Amino acid sequence: MDFKDIIRMALDESAEDLARALDGLTPEERRRQPSPESNHIDFIVWHLAKAEDDEINSIIRQGATIWTRDGWGERLGVPIEGDGYGMTAEEVRNLPAYDPALLQEYADSVRQETLAYLDSTTPEALDEERDAGWRIVKVGNALSHMLVEIAQHTGHVAYIRGTLRGLDK
Amino acid sequence: MDYKDIIRMALDESAEDLARALDGLTAHERRFQPSEESNHVDYMVWHVARAEDDWINAIIGQGRTIWSRDGWADRLGLPIEGNGYGMTADEARDLPQYDAGLMQQYAGSVRQETLAYLDSTTPEALDDTRDAGWRVVQVGGALSHLMVEIAEHVGHIAYIRGMMRGLDQ
Numbered sequence: 001m002d003f004k005d006i007i008r009m010a011l012d013e014s015a016e017d018l019a020r021a022l023d024g025l026t027p028e029e030r031r032r033q034p035s036p037e038s039n040h041i042d043f044i045v046w047h048l049a050k051a052e053d054d055e056i057n058s059i060i061r062q063g064a065t066i067w068t069r070d071g072w073g074e075r076l077g078v079p080i081e082g083d084g085y086g087m088t089a090e091e092v093r094n095l096p097a098y099d100p101a102l103l104q105e106y107a108d109s110v111r112q113e114t115l116a117y118l119d120s121t122t123p124e125a126l127d128e129e130r131d132a133g134w135r136i137v138k139v140g141n142a143l144s145h146m147l148v149e150i151a152q153h154t155g156h157v158a159y160i161r162g163t164l165r166g167l168d169k
Numbered sequence: 170m171d172y173k174d175i176i177r178m179a180l181d182e183s184a185e186d187l188a189r190a191l192d193g194l195t196a197h198e199r200r201f202q203p204s205e206e207s208n209h210v211d212y213m214v215w216h217v218a219r220a221e222d223d224w225i226n227a228i229i230g231q232g233r234t235i236w237s238r239d240g241w242a243d244r245l246g247l248p249i250e251g252n253g254y255g256m257t258a259d260e261a262r263d264l265p266q267y268d269a270g271l272m273q274q275y276a277g278s279v280r281q282e283t284l285a286y287l288d289s290t291t292p293e294a295l296d297d298t299r300d301a302g303w304r305v306v307q308v309g310g311a312l313s314h315l316m317v318e319i320a321e322h323v324g325h326i327a328y329i330r331g332m333m334r335g336l337d338q
Contacts, residue, residue, distance in 0.1 A: 001292075001295035002172060003172035005309055014317055035331070037336040038331055088336075089335075089336050123170075126174070138170065140170040143175060148179050148186075156327070158325070166206040
């Protein structure tokens, strides 16, 4: 077992937890905001996949995102350049409605690329530096951050489900 | 950089996010439940430190928890057994009040042991198996799970803060 397995297992666990938290939610539930400035699930799920895409394909691999490469903005009807970071509460509330199944397809393509990247990378690459725009990061740090960000957002979604459905329902 | 750094950075990031999410919360806010079966912040802060203690010191380390070794149940007025997993909604709601500063001390001691364990362990140990009671896990699997579990719970707390205080406040 090495750093790749640790990362893969963490991504798998969050993916399973996220699937469980999303299972069977209605469009209304996915848009539910427990307070006016709280993020809804549609926002979080989109942001999460887009952030992983940015982190892996744009920042670490210095290439095009899957979002751009495969025209996902148009396919999903979400013509937004950024990944949602820094959006105002109003912008979040007004995120265009999208097809959750199609978003899942996008998220799956992103994850496939992430796993392909992990397969192909080396321990030495962890120390390489990348310009993330607002700061210089090491690749290892970007990967660690991604794990934490994905798990935290999964936590948000699970918590919202709990407020809507009750404990473990 | 190696797997240890990935884990350390992930734990550090979650710890910073947790400190930010807890900063200045009142005792009343720490007990807020957005729905009847939703966990409150006091419950989660205890549970997440207690679970880290179990994973590192009881399961991986096959020794005593800091909780039991240093008499934290008495000091905090909380149950000696269990880490909150599987509690009913009633039990979580009725968790005894504790001193948040003292809890932070407990969590700090647990983290110190976790980092000491990481310093002293070897890559070979990742493949060792441990009996976690309800399943057999590899040490690497347990560490990966720990990062995800902590980050998810931090996500819960940050989401609750957002509900009560608004976006980034």
